[in-house]
Amino acid sequence: MPQFIPQHLICPLTKKMFVDPVKTVYGTVYERKAIEEHLKQHQYDPTAGPGHELEMSDIKADQDMKKMIEFCRRGRSEWIQKEDDSREMWWVLWVLAALLALVCTLDVGYFLRAAAVILRAWFQPPIRDITAEQIRTGRVTPRDIDMCHMNNARYLRECDFARFSLYMRNGVFKALRALKASMVVGATTIRYRRALCIGEGFELRSRIVTWDDKAFFLEQRFVSTKDGLVCAVMYCKQSVVRSSPDKIMQHLCKRKVECPEFPEDLQHWVNFISASSQALRAESGLDEKNK
Template identity: 90%
Template sequence: MCPFPREMWWVLWVLAALLALFCSLDVWYFLRAAVVILRAWFQPPVFDITAEQVLTGRVTPHDIDMCHMNNARYLRECDFARFSLYTRNGVFKGVRALGASMVVGATTIRYRRALCIGEGYELRSRIVTWDDKAFFLEQRFVSTRDGLVCAIMYCKQSVIRSSPDKIMQHLCKRKVGKKFQNKCKLHIGKV
Protein backbone atom coordinates (compact mmCIF):
# COMPACT_ATOMS: atom_id res chain seq x y z
CA MET A 1 0.00 0.00 0.00
CA CYS A 2 1.29 3.43 -0.97
CA PRO A 3 1.84 5.95 1.88
CA PHE A 4 0.49 8.81 -0.27
CA PRO A 5 -2.89 9.06 -1.97
CA ARG A 6 -2.75 9.00 -5.74
CA GLU A 7 -3.76 12.67 -5.94
CA MET A 8 -0.68 13.70 -3.90
CA TRP A 9 1.94 12.27 -6.27
CA TRP A 10 1.92 15.39 -8.40
CA VAL A 11 2.89 17.42 -5.31
CA LEU A 12 5.90 15.15 -4.78
CA TRP A 13 6.91 15.54 -8.44
CA VAL A 14 6.67 19.33 -8.17
CA LEU A 15 8.74 19.32 -4.97
CA ALA A 16 11.34 17.04 -6.59
CA ALA A 17 11.54 19.33 -9.63
CA LEU A 18 11.96 22.39 -7.39
CA LEU A 19 14.67 20.63 -5.40
CA ALA A 20 16.50 19.73 -8.63
CA LEU A 21 16.27 23.36 -9.80
CA PHE A 22 17.55 24.77 -6.52
CA CYS A 23 20.41 22.26 -6.47
CA SER A 24 21.52 22.86 -10.07
CA LEU A 25 20.78 26.57 -10.63
CA ASP A 26 21.02 29.76 -8.61
CA VAL A 27 17.25 30.17 -8.54
CA TRP A 28 17.38 33.14 -6.13
CA TYR A 29 19.47 35.08 -8.67
CA PHE A 30 16.88 34.61 -11.42
CA LEU A 31 13.96 35.39 -9.09
CA ARG A 32 15.67 38.57 -7.88
CA ALA A 33 16.50 39.59 -11.46
CA ALA A 34 12.84 39.16 -12.44
CA VAL A 35 11.69 41.25 -9.46
CA VAL A 36 14.22 44.03 -10.23
CA ILE A 37 13.22 44.16 -13.90
CA LEU A 38 9.48 44.15 -13.08
CA ARG A 39 9.94 46.91 -10.50
CA ALA A 40 11.95 48.99 -13.00
CA TRP A 41 9.34 48.33 -15.70
CA PHE A 42 6.63 49.95 -13.56
CA GLN A 43 8.74 52.95 -12.54
CA PRO A 44 8.74 56.05 -14.73
CA PRO A 45 11.15 55.86 -17.67
CA VAL A 46 14.38 57.84 -17.59
CA PHE A 47 14.89 59.77 -20.82
CA ASP A 48 18.49 60.84 -20.16
CA ILE A 49 20.52 57.75 -21.06
CA THR A 50 23.49 58.92 -18.97
CA ALA A 51 21.47 59.91 -15.87
CA GLU A 52 22.45 58.31 -12.58
CA GLN A 53 19.94 55.85 -11.18
CA VAL A 54 19.81 54.55 -7.62
CA LEU A 55 18.95 51.07 -6.38
CA THR A 56 18.82 50.65 -2.60
CA GLY A 57 19.78 47.57 -0.66
CA ARG A 58 20.76 46.17 2.71
CA VAL A 59 23.43 43.61 3.59
CA THR A 60 21.70 40.39 4.66
CA PRO A 61 23.14 37.30 6.37
CA HIS A 62 23.08 35.59 2.96
CA ASP A 63 25.52 38.24 1.62
CA ILE A 64 28.25 38.04 4.22
CA ASP A 65 31.48 36.28 5.01
CA MET A 66 33.53 37.33 8.03
CA CYS A 67 30.70 39.74 9.09
CA HIS A 68 30.94 41.94 6.00
CA MET A 69 29.59 41.77 2.46
CA ASN A 70 31.35 39.13 0.35
CA ASN A 71 33.32 40.58 -2.59
CA ALA A 72 31.36 38.47 -5.08
CA ARG A 73 28.08 39.92 -3.78
CA TYR A 74 29.14 43.42 -4.83
CA LEU A 75 29.35 42.24 -8.45
CA ARG A 76 26.02 40.42 -8.15
CA GLU A 77 24.32 43.58 -6.84
CA CYS A 78 25.87 45.51 -9.73
CA ASP A 79 24.20 43.05 -12.14
CA PHE A 80 20.80 43.85 -10.66
CA ALA A 81 21.47 47.60 -10.78
CA ARG A 82 22.42 47.33 -14.47
CA PHE A 83 19.20 45.42 -15.18
CA SER A 84 17.22 48.25 -13.58
CA LEU A 85 19.27 50.94 -15.34
CA TYR A 86 18.85 49.41 -18.80
CA THR A 87 15.14 48.74 -18.27
CA ARG A 88 14.36 52.30 -17.17
CA ASN A 89 16.48 54.12 -19.76
CA GLY A 90 15.30 51.91 -22.65
CA VAL A 91 18.62 50.30 -23.58
CA PHE A 92 17.12 46.79 -23.15
CA LYS A 93 14.36 47.71 -25.63
CA GLY A 94 16.92 48.97 -28.13
CA VAL A 95 19.07 45.87 -27.75
CA ARG A 96 16.07 43.58 -28.22
CA ALA A 97 14.74 45.56 -31.21
CA LEU A 98 18.10 45.33 -33.00
CA GLY A 99 18.54 41.62 -32.27
CA ALA A 100 21.68 42.32 -30.26
CA SER A 101 22.84 41.18 -26.86
CA MET A 102 25.19 42.49 -24.19
CA VAL A 103 27.81 40.81 -22.03
CA VAL A 104 30.15 42.11 -19.36
CA GLY A 105 33.51 42.45 -21.12
CA ALA A 106 35.53 43.67 -18.13
CA THR A 107 35.13 45.00 -14.63
CA THR A 108 37.40 46.62 -12.13
CA ILE A 109 36.32 47.33 -8.59
CA ARG A 110 37.93 49.18 -5.71
CA TYR A 111 36.83 48.46 -2.16
CA ARG A 112 37.24 51.38 0.25
CA ARG A 113 35.30 50.25 3.32
CA ALA A 114 33.41 47.08 4.15
CA LEU A 115 29.63 47.04 4.22
CA CYS A 116 28.66 45.26 7.44
CA ILE A 117 25.66 43.04 8.13
CA GLY A 118 22.43 45.01 8.32
CA GLU A 119 23.96 48.14 6.78
CA GLY A 120 21.94 49.92 4.13
CA TYR A 121 23.46 51.21 0.91
CA GLU A 122 22.58 52.94 -2.33
CA LEU A 123 23.97 51.52 -5.55
CA ARG A 124 24.32 54.47 -7.92
CA SER A 125 24.76 53.48 -11.56
CA ARG A 126 25.29 55.50 -14.70
CA ILE A 127 26.53 55.12 -18.25
CA VAL A 128 29.69 57.22 -18.48
CA THR A 129 30.43 56.82 -22.18
CA TRP A 130 30.43 54.37 -25.08
CA ASP A 131 32.60 53.52 -28.06
CA ASP A 132 32.12 51.38 -31.18
CA LYS A 133 31.81 48.14 -29.23
CA ALA A 134 30.77 48.78 -25.63
CA PHE A 135 29.10 50.94 -23.02
CA PHE A 136 31.22 51.98 -20.03
CA LEU A 137 29.48 52.28 -16.67
CA GLU A 138 30.32 53.54 -13.22
CA GLN A 139 28.61 51.94 -10.22
CA ARG A 140 29.13 53.22 -6.66
CA PHE A 141 28.10 51.65 -3.36
CA VAL A 142 27.28 54.51 -0.99
CA SER A 143 26.57 53.76 2.67
CA THR A 144 23.28 55.20 3.92
CA ARG A 145 24.82 55.35 7.40
CA ASP A 146 27.57 57.89 6.68
CA GLY A 147 27.38 58.69 2.94
CA LEU A 148 30.83 57.18 2.28
CA VAL A 149 31.52 55.54 -1.08
CA CYS A 150 32.33 52.01 0.11
CA ALA A 151 33.16 50.56 -3.30
CA ILE A 152 33.30 51.79 -6.88
CA MET A 153 33.13 49.61 -9.96
CA TYR A 154 33.78 50.37 -13.62
CA CYS A 155 32.20 48.02 -16.12
CA LYS A 156 32.69 47.52 -19.84
CA GLN A 157 29.38 46.22 -21.21
CA SER A 158 30.16 44.82 -24.68
CA VAL A 159 27.46 44.80 -27.35
CA ILE A 160 27.21 41.76 -29.64
CA ARG A 161 25.61 41.81 -33.15
CA SER A 162 25.21 45.60 -33.05
CA SER A 163 26.92 48.65 -31.60
CA PRO A 164 26.18 51.21 -28.89
CA ASP A 165 25.87 53.87 -31.61
CA LYS A 166 23.11 51.91 -33.36
CA ILE A 167 21.32 51.34 -30.05
CA MET A 168 21.51 55.07 -29.25
CA GLN A 169 20.28 56.00 -32.74
CA HIS A 170 17.38 53.58 -32.32
CA LEU A 171 16.44 55.06 -28.93
CA CYS A 172 16.91 58.73 -29.82
CA LYS A 173 15.78 58.49 -33.46
CA ARG A 174 18.90 60.44 -34.48
CA LYS A 175 22.69 60.24 -34.34
CA VAL A 176 23.93 60.88 -30.81
CA GLY A 177 27.35 62.23 -29.84
CA LYS A 178 29.60 60.32 -27.47
CA LYS A 179 30.35 61.66 -24.00
CA PHE A 180 33.93 60.63 -23.32
CA GLN A 181 35.32 61.08 -19.85
CA ASN A 182 38.93 60.13 -19.28
CA LYS A 183 38.29 58.62 -15.84
CA CYS A 184 36.47 55.61 -17.28
CA LYS A 185 38.84 55.17 -20.22
CA LEU A 186 41.86 55.14 -17.89
CA HIS A 187 40.46 52.20 -15.95
CA ILE A 188 39.14 49.80 -18.58
CA GLY A 189 39.39 51.37 -22.02
CA LYS A 190 42.12 49.01 -23.24
CA VAL A 191 40.60 45.75 -21.99
Protein backbone atom coordinates in the same frame (compact mmCIF):
# COMPACT_ATOMS: atom_id res chain seq x y z
CA MET B 1 -7.61 -1.19 -10.78
CA PRO B 2 -11.32 -1.89 -9.93
CA GLN B 3 -11.96 -3.61 -6.61
CA PHE B 4 -13.37 -7.17 -6.62
CA ILE B 5 -17.14 -7.40 -5.88
CA PRO B 6 -18.34 -10.64 -4.24
CA GLN B 7 -20.72 -12.63 -6.46
CA HIS B 8 -23.50 -12.77 -3.84
CA LEU B 9 -23.73 -8.96 -3.97
CA ILE B 10 -24.51 -8.94 -7.70
CA CYS B 11 -28.07 -9.11 -8.99
CA PRO B 12 -28.59 -12.13 -11.33
CA LEU B 13 -30.80 -9.99 -13.58
CA THR B 14 -28.84 -6.73 -13.89
CA LYS B 15 -25.39 -8.29 -13.35
CA LYS B 16 -24.60 -5.25 -11.24
CA MET B 17 -24.13 -4.65 -7.55
CA PHE B 18 -27.38 -4.36 -5.59
CA VAL B 19 -28.77 -0.93 -4.79
CA ASP B 20 -32.21 -1.83 -3.41
CA PRO B 21 -32.20 -5.62 -2.84
CA VAL B 22 -35.40 -7.61 -2.29
CA LYS B 23 -35.87 -11.32 -1.40
CA THR B 24 -38.51 -13.64 -2.79
CA VAL B 25 -40.36 -16.38 -0.93
CA TYR B 26 -37.95 -18.81 -2.60
CA GLY B 27 -34.94 -17.14 -0.94
CA THR B 28 -33.49 -15.58 -4.12
CA VAL B 29 -32.43 -11.93 -4.05
CA TYR B 30 -32.95 -9.43 -6.90
CA GLU B 31 -32.71 -5.72 -7.57
CA ARG B 32 -36.17 -4.30 -6.86
CA LYS B 33 -36.68 -2.52 -10.20
CA ALA B 34 -35.35 -5.49 -12.17
CA ILE B 35 -37.69 -8.07 -10.57
CA GLU B 36 -40.67 -5.71 -10.80
CA GLU B 37 -40.06 -5.34 -14.55
CA HIS B 38 -39.82 -9.14 -14.85
CA LEU B 39 -43.09 -9.73 -12.97
CA LYS B 40 -44.97 -7.40 -15.31
CA GLN B 41 -44.49 -10.05 -18.03
CA HIS B 42 -43.86 -13.31 -16.16
CA GLN B 43 -45.46 -14.51 -12.94
CA TYR B 44 -42.64 -16.77 -11.75
CA ASP B 45 -39.24 -16.58 -10.09
CA PRO B 46 -36.67 -16.09 -12.90
CA THR B 47 -34.04 -18.15 -11.09
CA ALA B 48 -36.26 -20.97 -9.80
CA GLY B 49 -38.10 -21.30 -13.13
CA PRO B 50 -41.69 -21.24 -14.51
CA GLY B 51 -42.97 -23.79 -12.01
CA HIS B 52 -42.37 -21.41 -9.12
CA GLU B 53 -45.08 -18.78 -9.23
CA LEU B 54 -44.26 -15.31 -7.89
CA GLU B 55 -46.24 -12.14 -7.34
CA MET B 56 -45.40 -8.60 -6.20
CA SER B 57 -46.63 -9.40 -2.70
CA ASP B 58 -44.10 -12.24 -2.47
CA ILE B 59 -41.03 -9.94 -2.48
CA LYS B 60 -39.73 -8.08 0.57
CA ALA B 61 -36.77 -5.81 1.27
CA ASP B 62 -33.67 -7.74 2.27
CA GLN B 63 -32.19 -5.82 5.21
CA ASP B 64 -29.31 -8.24 5.71
CA MET B 65 -28.21 -7.81 2.09
CA LYS B 66 -28.46 -4.03 2.42
CA LYS B 67 -26.10 -4.11 5.41
CA MET B 68 -23.59 -6.22 3.45
CA ILE B 69 -23.82 -3.80 0.51
CA GLU B 70 -23.26 -0.79 2.75
CA PHE B 71 -20.25 -2.51 4.30
CA CYS B 72 -18.83 -3.31 0.84
CA ARG B 73 -19.46 0.21 -0.49
CA ARG B 74 -17.77 1.72 2.57
CA GLY B 75 -14.74 -0.47 1.94
CA ARG B 76 -14.70 0.49 -1.76
CA SER B 77 -14.96 4.17 -0.83
CA GLU B 78 -12.05 3.90 1.60
CA TRP B 79 -10.03 2.01 -1.02
CA ILE B 80 -10.74 4.66 -3.66
CA GLN B 81 -9.85 7.42 -1.18
CA LYS B 82 -6.57 5.68 -0.39
CA GLU B 83 -5.85 5.37 -4.11
CA ASP B 84 -6.56 9.09 -4.61
CA ASP B 85 -4.42 10.02 -1.61
CA SER B 86 -1.60 7.81 -2.90
CA ARG B 87 -1.84 9.39 -6.35
CA GLU B 88 -1.80 12.89 -4.86
CA MET B 89 1.18 11.96 -2.71
CA TRP B 90 3.11 10.79 -5.76
CA TRP B 91 2.34 14.08 -7.51
CA VAL B 92 3.60 15.99 -4.48
CA LEU B 93 6.78 13.92 -4.41
CA TRP B 94 7.36 14.47 -8.13
CA VAL B 95 6.89 18.24 -7.75
CA LEU B 96 9.24 18.35 -4.75
CA ALA B 97 11.83 16.28 -6.65
CA ALA B 98 11.57 18.63 -9.64
CA LEU B 99 11.97 21.69 -7.41
CA LEU B 100 14.95 20.10 -5.66
CA ALA B 101 16.58 19.32 -9.02
CA LEU B 102 15.91 22.90 -10.14
CA VAL B 103 17.45 24.38 -6.99
CA CYS B 104 20.48 22.07 -7.27
CA THR B 105 21.16 22.86 -10.94
CA LEU B 106 20.24 26.55 -11.16
CA ASP B 107 20.73 29.65 -9.03
CA VAL B 108 16.97 30.01 -8.60
CA GLY B 109 17.23 32.97 -6.23
CA TYR B 110 19.23 34.95 -8.79
CA PHE B 111 16.71 34.42 -11.58
CA LEU B 112 13.71 35.14 -9.34
CA ARG B 113 15.23 38.37 -8.07
CA ALA B 114 16.29 39.42 -11.59
CA ALA B 115 12.69 38.92 -12.76
CA ALA B 116 11.40 40.93 -9.79
CA VAL B 117 13.86 43.78 -10.47
CA ILE B 118 12.89 43.95 -14.15
CA LEU B 119 9.17 43.84 -13.31
CA ARG B 120 9.55 46.62 -10.76
CA ALA B 121 11.54 48.77 -13.20
CA TRP B 122 8.79 48.29 -15.78
CA PHE B 123 6.39 50.24 -13.54
CA GLN B 124 8.88 52.94 -12.51
CA PRO B 125 9.15 56.28 -14.37
CA PRO B 126 11.43 56.04 -17.45
CA ILE B 127 14.85 57.71 -17.50
CA ARG B 128 14.92 59.96 -20.56
CA ASP B 129 18.60 60.91 -20.28
CA ILE B 130 20.65 57.85 -21.28
CA THR B 131 23.58 59.00 -19.12
CA ALA B 132 21.45 59.92 -16.09
CA GLU B 133 22.22 58.29 -12.76
CA GLN B 134 19.85 55.72 -11.27
CA ILE B 135 19.82 55.04 -7.54
CA ARG B 136 18.78 51.72 -6.02
CA THR B 137 18.72 51.27 -2.26
CA GLY B 138 19.66 48.13 -0.37
CA ARG B 139 20.73 46.75 2.97
CA VAL B 140 23.33 44.14 3.90
CA THR B 141 21.53 40.98 5.05
CA PRO B 142 22.91 37.83 6.74
CA ARG B 143 22.89 36.10 3.33
CA ASP B 144 25.29 38.73 1.94
CA ILE B 145 28.06 38.51 4.50
CA ASP B 146 31.30 36.79 5.34
CA MET B 147 33.19 37.89 8.47
CA CYS B 148 30.23 40.21 9.31
CA HIS B 149 30.64 42.38 6.22
CA MET B 150 29.34 42.18 2.66
CA ASN B 151 30.94 39.41 0.61
CA ASN B 152 33.02 40.66 -2.32
CA ALA B 153 31.00 38.63 -4.83
CA ARG B 154 27.75 40.18 -3.58
CA TYR B 155 28.86 43.58 -4.80
CA LEU B 156 29.03 42.25 -8.36
CA ARG B 157 25.62 40.58 -8.07
CA GLU B 158 24.03 43.77 -6.79
CA CYS B 159 25.59 45.60 -9.74
CA ASP B 160 23.97 43.09 -12.10
CA PHE B 161 20.51 43.83 -10.72
CA ALA B 162 21.13 47.58 -10.81
CA ARG B 163 22.10 47.39 -14.51
CA PHE B 164 18.97 45.37 -15.31
CA SER B 165 16.87 48.10 -13.72
CA LEU B 166 18.82 50.89 -15.45
CA TYR B 167 18.48 49.30 -18.90
CA MET B 168 14.75 48.80 -18.41
CA ARG B 169 14.17 52.39 -17.39
CA ASN B 170 16.42 54.13 -19.95
CA GLY B 171 15.14 52.02 -22.86
CA VAL B 172 18.33 50.11 -23.70
CA PHE B 173 16.62 46.71 -23.29
CA LYS B 174 13.80 47.87 -25.57
CA ALA B 175 16.31 49.01 -28.20
CA LEU B 176 18.16 45.70 -27.99
CA ARG B 177 14.95 43.79 -28.70
CA ALA B 178 14.13 46.06 -31.64
CA LEU B 179 17.64 45.64 -33.12
CA LYS B 180 17.71 41.88 -32.30
CA ALA B 181 20.92 42.45 -30.37
CA SER B 182 22.17 41.50 -26.92
CA MET B 183 24.77 42.55 -24.37
CA VAL B 184 27.40 40.72 -22.35
CA VAL B 185 29.82 41.86 -19.68
CA GLY B 186 33.22 42.18 -21.33
CA ALA B 187 35.19 43.31 -18.28
CA THR B 188 34.75 44.69 -14.78
CA THR B 189 37.00 46.24 -12.18
CA ILE B 190 36.04 47.15 -8.65
CA ARG B 191 37.76 48.99 -5.84
CA TYR B 192 36.72 48.35 -2.23
CA ARG B 193 37.28 51.35 0.05
CA ARG B 194 35.37 50.41 3.21
CA ALA B 195 33.37 47.35 4.19
CA LEU B 196 29.59 47.46 4.29
CA CYS B 197 28.66 45.77 7.57
CA ILE B 198 25.64 43.61 8.32
CA GLY B 199 22.45 45.67 8.61
CA GLU B 200 24.06 48.72 6.98
CA GLY B 201 22.02 50.47 4.30
CA PHE B 202 23.51 51.63 1.03
CA GLU B 203 22.68 53.33 -2.25
CA LEU B 204 23.87 51.80 -5.50
CA ARG B 205 24.31 54.61 -8.02
CA SER B 206 24.62 53.45 -11.62
CA ARG B 207 25.17 55.45 -14.79
CA ILE B 208 26.45 55.05 -18.33
CA VAL B 209 29.63 57.13 -18.50
CA THR B 210 30.41 56.81 -22.22
CA TRP B 211 30.68 54.30 -25.06
CA ASP B 212 32.81 53.35 -28.02
CA ASP B 213 32.05 51.43 -31.21
CA LYS B 214 31.61 48.11 -29.36
CA ALA B 215 30.59 48.66 -25.74
CA PHE B 216 29.00 50.88 -23.12
CA PHE B 217 31.09 51.79 -20.06
CA LEU B 218 29.30 52.15 -16.75
CA GLU B 219 30.23 53.39 -13.31
CA GLN B 220 28.50 51.92 -10.26
CA ARG B 221 29.07 53.29 -6.75
CA PHE B 222 28.11 51.83 -3.38
CA VAL B 223 27.41 54.77 -1.05
CA SER B 224 26.71 54.13 2.64
CA THR B 225 23.52 55.73 3.91
CA LYS B 226 25.13 55.90 7.37
CA ASP B 227 27.87 58.41 6.57
CA GLY B 228 27.65 59.05 2.81
CA LEU B 229 31.04 57.42 2.16
CA VAL B 230 31.66 55.80 -1.22
CA CYS B 231 32.46 52.27 -0.03
CA ALA B 232 33.14 50.71 -3.45
CA VAL B 233 33.42 51.81 -7.07
CA MET B 234 33.03 49.51 -10.05
CA TYR B 235 33.57 50.07 -13.76
CA CYS B 236 31.83 47.73 -16.19
CA LYS B 237 32.40 47.25 -19.91
CA GLN B 238 29.07 46.10 -21.38
CA SER B 239 29.78 44.77 -24.86
CA VAL B 240 27.01 44.91 -27.49
CA VAL B 241 26.53 41.81 -29.67
CA ARG B 242 25.06 41.97 -33.23
CA SER B 243 24.80 45.75 -33.08
CA SER B 244 26.66 48.76 -31.66
CA PRO B 245 26.16 51.42 -29.00
CA ASP B 246 25.82 54.08 -31.74
CA LYS B 247 22.89 52.21 -33.32
CA ILE B 248 21.23 51.81 -29.92
CA MET B 249 21.61 55.53 -29.21
CA GLN B 250 20.23 56.45 -32.63
CA HIS B 251 17.27 54.14 -32.06
CA LEU B 252 16.55 55.75 -28.69
CA CYS B 253 17.21 59.39 -29.59
CA LYS B 254 16.18 59.26 -33.28
CA ARG B 255 19.42 61.04 -34.19
CA LYS B 256 23.17 60.57 -34.04
CA VAL B 257 24.51 61.18 -30.55
CA GLU B 258 28.08 62.14 -29.76
CA CYS B 259 29.58 60.01 -27.02
CA PRO B 260 30.98 61.80 -23.94
CA GLU B 261 34.73 61.91 -23.45
CA PHE B 262 36.39 59.15 -21.46
CA PRO B 263 37.42 60.24 -17.94
CA GLU B 264 41.14 59.85 -17.36
CA ASP B 265 40.86 56.97 -14.86
CA LEU B 266 38.41 55.10 -17.08
CA GLN B 267 40.69 55.60 -20.09
CA HIS B 268 43.60 54.05 -18.19
CA TRP B 269 41.47 50.99 -17.48
CA VAL B 270 40.34 50.73 -21.12
CA ASN B 271 43.99 50.93 -22.23
CA PHE B 272 44.82 48.13 -19.82
CA ILE B 273 42.00 45.96 -21.24
CA SER B 274 43.24 46.59 -24.78
CA ALA B 275 46.85 45.77 -23.87
CA SER B 276 45.77 42.64 -22.00
CA SER B 277 43.67 41.51 -24.96
CA GLN B 278 46.56 41.98 -27.39
CA ALA B 279 48.93 40.08 -25.11
CA LEU B 280 46.51 37.18 -24.75
CA ARG B 281 45.89 37.03 -28.49
CA ALA B 282 49.63 36.92 -29.14
CA GLU B 283 50.06 34.24 -26.46
CA SER B 284 47.42 32.03 -28.07
CA GLY B 285 48.68 32.67 -31.61
CA LEU B 286 45.48 34.33 -32.84
CA ASP B 287 47.37 37.25 -34.39
CA GLU B 288 49.44 34.88 -36.53
CA LYS B 289 46.36 32.95 -37.65
CA ASN B 290 44.60 36.16 -38.74
CA LYS B 291 47.52 37.30 -40.90
